[in-house]
Amino acid sequence: MSEVTTKHPVDEVLPAPQMFLYGLQHVLSMYAGVVAVPLVVGNALKLSAADITFLVSAGLFMSGLATLLQTIGVWKIGARQPLVQGTSFAGVSTMLTIGASVGGGHAGLRAIYGALIVAAILGLLLAPVFTRLLRFFPEVVTGVVITIIGVSLLPVAIKWAGGGTPGVTPNFGAPKNVAVAALTVLLIVLIYRFLPGFFSRVAILLGLVLGTLVAIPFGITDFSKISDANVFQLTTPFHFGMPTFAVGAIVSMFIVMLVTMTETTADILAVGEVIDQPATRDQVTAGLRADMGASAVAGVFNGFSVSAFAQNVGLVAITGIKSRFVVAVSGAILFVLGLFPVLGAIIAIVPLPVLGGAGLALFGTVAASGIRTLSKVDFSGNANLVIVALSLGMGIIPIAVPTFYDQFPSWFRVIFDSGISAAAITAVLLNIVFNIVGRSDDSEGPIFSEAPPSGAISDEDEERLQMRREAIHPRARQAIIENA
Numbered sequence: 001m002s003e004v005t006t007k008h009p010v011d012e013v014l015p016a017p018q019m020f021l022y023g024l025q026h027v028l029s030m031y032a033g034v035v036a037v038p039l040v041v042g043n044a045l046k047l048s049a050a051d052i053t054f055l056v057s058a059g060l061f062m063s064g065l066a067t068l069l070q071t072i073g074v075w076k077i078g079a080r081q082p083l084v085q086g087t088s089f090a091g092v093s094t095m096l097t098i099g100a101s102v103g104g105g106h107a108g109l110r111a112i113y114g115a116l117i118v119a120a121i122l123g124l125l126l127a128p129v130f131t132r133l134l135r136f137f138p139e140v141v142t143g144v145v146i147t148i149i150g151v152s153l154l155p156v157a158i159k160w161a162g163g164g165t166p167g168v169t170p171n172f173g174a175p176k177n178v179a180v181a182a183l184t185v186l187l188i189v190l191i192y193r194f195l196p197g198f199f200s201r202v203a204i205l206l207g208l209v210l211g212t213l214v215a216i217p218f219g220i221t222d223f224s225k226i227s228d229a230n231v232f233q234l235t236t237p238f239h240f241g242m243p244t245f246a247v248g249a250i251v252s253m254f255i256v257m258l259v260t261m262t263e264t265t266a267d268i269l270a271v272g273e274v275i276d277q278p279a280t281r282d283q284v285t286a287g288l289r290a291d292m293g294a295s296a297v298a299g300v301f302n303g304f305s306v307s308a309f310a311q312n313v314g315l316v317a318i319t320g321i322k323s324r325f326v327v328a329v330s331g332a333i334l335f336v337l338g339l340f341p342v343l344g345a346i347i348a349i350v351p352l353p354v355l356g357g358a359g360l361a362l363f364g365t366v367a368a369s370g371i372r373t374l375s376k377v378d379f380s381g382n383a384n385l386v387i388v389a390l391s392l393g394m395g396i397i398p399i400a401v402p403t404f405y406d407q408f409p410s411w412f413r414v415i416f417d418s419g420i421s422a423a424a425i426t427a428v429l430l431n432i433v434f435n436i437v438g439r440s441d442d443s444e445g446p447i448f449s450e451a452p453p454s455g456a457i458s459d460e461d462e463e464r465l466q467m468r469r470e471a472i473h474p475r476a477r478q479a480i481i482e483n484a
Contacts, residue, residue, distance in 0.1 A: 009322040010082065010275050022321050023329030027337075030086050030309045031205055034063050034334070036362060037087040037304055039355060040156060041112075044096050045104040049222075053341050054239060055302065059087045061235045061338025062303030066294035067331030070287065070308070071324040079279065079287030081271050082327040084312040085294060088305045089366060090145075090263065090420070091116075091256040093152040095304065097398075097418040098249045101410065106240045113299040114243030119253035120296035120305065123261060127288040130261055131281055135436065137262045140384045141391075141427040143373035145259050145420060148395035150367025152419040155399065157359030160352040163220075176218045177353040184211035184357025204358055211354035220351045226342065233341045239302045248411030252421045257292065259424060260307045264291045267308035274313065275322040383434035387427055395423030 014022070038059045042052035066085035073080045098115055099108025123130075159165055161181035162173040171177070188207035192200045199206065215221045268287045272279035279287075287308075295305040316322060379385050397404050398417045405413045416422045 008275075008277060010080075010277055010324050012323045013325050014321075014323055019323075019326055019329045022323075022326045023333055026084050026312055026327055026330035027333050028205065030084055030312055033089070033204075033309065033362075034059055034086045036359075037089060037092055039350070040092055040153070040359075041095055041099070041109075041304065043160070043352070043355075044156065045099045045108045047105065047109075051106075051240075054233075054235075057233065057338050057341045058235045058239075058298075058302040059304065059338070060334050062294065062298040062301055063087055063306060064331045064333070064335030064338055065297070066290065066306040067334060068328055069294055070290045071328040071331060073286065073290070076282075076286050076289065077293055078290045079268050079283050080324060081268065081277075081279070081283075081287070082275065082312075082316050082322060082324045083267060083271055083287070083308045084327055084330055085291070085306045086309045087303065088260055088307040089153070090149060090260050090307065091253065091305045093149060093420045094252050094256050094418040096156075097421075098246075098252065101249070101413065101417070102244070107244075109240045109302075110242065110244045111246065111249055112304075113238075113240075113302070114245040115249035115253035116305060117243060117296050117299035118245060118250045119257045120292045120299065122254055123257040123292035124289055124296060127261070127285050127292060130288060131265065131284050136428055136432065137258070138377075138431065138435070139373050140377045140387050140435075141424070141431050142259065142262055143370050143377060144388055144391040144395070144427045145370070145424045146373055147367050147370025148392065148419045148423040150363050150365070150370060151396070152399050153363040153366065154360070157356050157363050160356030160359055162356070163352055176220070180211065180215045180218055180220065180351065180353040181357035181360075183214050184208075184354050185360055187211060187214075188358065188361050204362055207358050207361070208350050208354060211357060212350050215351045215354055220353065221349060222351075223349055226349060230341045232339060235301050235303075235338065237300045237302075243299065246411070248413075248415055251411075252415045252418055255415075255421050255424050256305065257295070259420070260295075260305060261288050261291065264288060264308045267313055271308075271313045271316060274317045387430040387434060390430060391423045391427035394426040395419040398422065 013019075035056050038052065038055035042055050047055070063086045067083075070078050070083050070085050071080065072078065095112045095116075098111050102108055102111045161178060163169050163177035164172055166172050184207050187210050188203050191206050192203040195203075212221055264287060265284055268279050268284050272283075291307055298304060298306060312327070374388060377384050377388070394416075396419065399419050402417070405416055408416070415425070
C-alpha cells in the first residue's frame with residue numbers, strides 16, 4: 001500500500017479512458033506541427049501527392065516511436081518524462097537547401113536522409129558531453145537561430161499563399177488564392193481569440209480544416225488524393241532509395257542537431273520543474289540520446305529529425321496531468337495514425353493557399369519565439385548587440401538573395417545557403433570571441449537570464465544539475481536551493 005502512496009505522479013498509471021483522452025489531447029495540440037514539416041519539405045521538393053502522403057505517415061509513425069522511447073525509455077535512453085516528441089521545425093530550412101542542391105525530388109530526399117543519419121549519430125555520441133558544452137549556446141545564440149528559422153520559412157508560406165511558385169505556377173497570386181489564405185489566417189485568429197483554451201491550442205489545426213472547407217467553392221481542393229491512398233501501409237526502410245552522403249550537407253545538418261539538442265535540454269529542464277522532479281544531468285543526457293537516436297532511425301524510415309515539443313510542456317503545466325504514461329499513450333496514437341496513409345492523404349488535400357495562410361501564423365510564431373528569447377538577453381554593452389546584428393545579417397543573406405553564393409564551392413553553398421546554418425555559425429563564433437575568450441565581467445552584463453526560455457540553459461540550471469550529479473541528500477539540496 002505504501003508503494004502506491006509514495007509513487008511520484010510522473011510514474012502514475014491512470015484509468016484507461018482518462019489515459020486515452022489526455023493522450024489524445026496531447027496529439028491534437030501538436031498534430032499540426034508534426035504534419036507541417038513533411039508538407040513543407042514534400043511540396044518544396046516537388047514530390048507527388050502519393051510521396052507527400054507517405055512522408056506524412058512516416059512523420060507520424062516516427063513521432064510516435066520517439067515519444068514512446070522518451071517517455072518509457074530503454075536502458076540509458078529516454079528521459080522518462082511526460083515529453084511529446086515530434087518532427088522538428090529546426091531543420092526545415094537546412095533540409096530544403098540540401099534537397100534543392102541536388103535538384104529536389106527523390107534525390108533531394110536521399111541527400112537529406114544521408115545528412116540526417118550521420119548528423120544524428122554524431123549527436124548521439126556527443127550527448128554525454130553536450131550538457132557541458134552549453135555555454136556555447138546561450139540565449140544570444142539560440143534566440144538568433146530560432147528567429148532565423150521562422151524568418152527563413154516565411155517566404156515559403158508567402159509563395160503557398162499565392163498558390164505555388166512565381167513565374168512557374170499558373171495564376172500565381174490570383175485573388176481567389178490570396179482570399180483563401182487571408183480567410184485561413186482570419187479563422188486562426190478568431191479561434192485563438194474567442195474559443196475556449198483547448199480550441200485555441202489547436203487553432204492552427206482547426207484553421208487548416210476550416211480553410212480547406214472554405215476553399216472547396218473556389219475549386220482549389222483536390223479530393224482525388226484520398227482515393228489514391230492505401231488504407232494501411234507499413235513504413236519501409238529507405239522507401240525513396242539508399243541515402244547519399246555529402247560533407248557539406250552533413251556539417252549543415254549537424255549544426256541543426258546542436259540547436260535541437262539545446263532546445264530539448266531546455267524542455268527537459270522545464271518539464272522537470274513542472275512535474276516537481278528536477279532533471280539530473282544523467283536524465284538530460286538520456287533524453288538527448290532518445291532525441292538523436294530517434295532522429296537517426298527517422299532517416300532510415302523516411303522521417304525527419306524529432307525533438308521535444310515545447311507546447312506540450314505547457315499543456316502538462318496547464319492540465320496538471322504529470323504522468324509520463326499519459327504521454328506514452330499519445331505516442332501510441334501517433335504510431336497508429338502513421339500506419340494508415342489514408343489519414344495522411346486527408347492532410348495532403350489541404351490546398352497550398354490554405355497551407356500558406358496557416359504557415360504565416362505558424363512560421364511567424366517561430367520567429368516570435370526567437371524574439372522572445374532575445375528579449376531575455378542583456379544588451380547593456382555592445383557585444384551582444386553586435387552578435388545579434390551580424391548573425392541576423394548573415395542569416396538573411398540567402399533568404400533575401402538566394403543566388404548570392406552561386407559562385408562559391410558546392411560544400412560552402414550547402415552550409416551558407418541555409419539561413420539557419422549561416423546565422424548559427426556566425427552567432428557561435430562571435431559569442432566565443434566576445435563573451436568567452438574576450439569576456440570582461442565589468443564591461444559586459446551576463447548573457448544568461450534568470451529563467452531559461454526555450455532553447456537555453458541558465459547558470460542556475462548548471463549549478464542545480466551539478467548538485468544533482470553529486471547526489472546531495474534531497475533535504476540538504478532543497479536547503480541549498482532556498483538559501484541561494
